[in-house]
Amino acid sequence: MNNSLSGVNVLLIDDSNTIRRSGEIFLSQAGAKVMLAEDGFDGLSKVVDHKPDIIFVDVMMPRLDGYQTCALIKNHRDFKEVPVVMLTSKDTLFDRARGKLVGSDQYLTKPFNKKSLIEAVIAHTQRYEETGYGN
Numbered sequence: 001m002n003n004s005l006s007g008v009n010v011l012l013i014d015d016s017n018t019i020r021r022s023g024e025i026f027l028s029q030a031g032a033k034v035m036l037a038e039d040g041f042d043g044l045s046k047v048v049d050h051k052p053d054i055i056f057v058d059v060m061m062p063r064l065d066g067y068q069t070c071a072l073i074k075n076h077r078d079f080k081e082v083p084v085v086m087l088t089s090k091d092t093l094f095d096r097a098r099g100k101l102v103g104s105d106q107y108l109t110k111p112f113n114k115k116s117l118i119e120a121v122i123a124h125t126q127r128y129e130e131t132g133y134g135n
Helices: 017-029 040-050 066-074 093-101 114-125
Strands: 009-013 033-037 054-058 084-088 106-109
Touching: 009 017, 009 040, 017 033, 017 114, 033 040, 040 054, 040 066, 054 066, 054 114, 066 084, 066 093, 084 093, 093 106, 106 114
Parallel strands: 009 033, 009 054, 054 084, 084 106
Antiparallel strands: none
């Protein structure tokens, strides 16, 4: 499974240093290029600068929460096709419904593990690159 994410640019937006570090380690080990942002504003500027293939965004963040961040990304004509996976420690039906309303593509419960993170990336980025998966 190593380097299965080679060539994929991932943006991870989370205010927790621990979550950012573990996500970066898991995804980098799988071959992805990882960019980190610690809040929604920082995340949005990195979306514009780096045009990631997939974005993970924490629901609960100061200033601009994950729902607002996701909505801004999905409402932008250049980025509305980019998959957004919401990261949350409270996975309720209400949270999922709210995530759908703002256009999120998937929900991942924290703490995530390496397997669930990599599977989410593969599930949402396969359409960009047909080769290299499933070896």
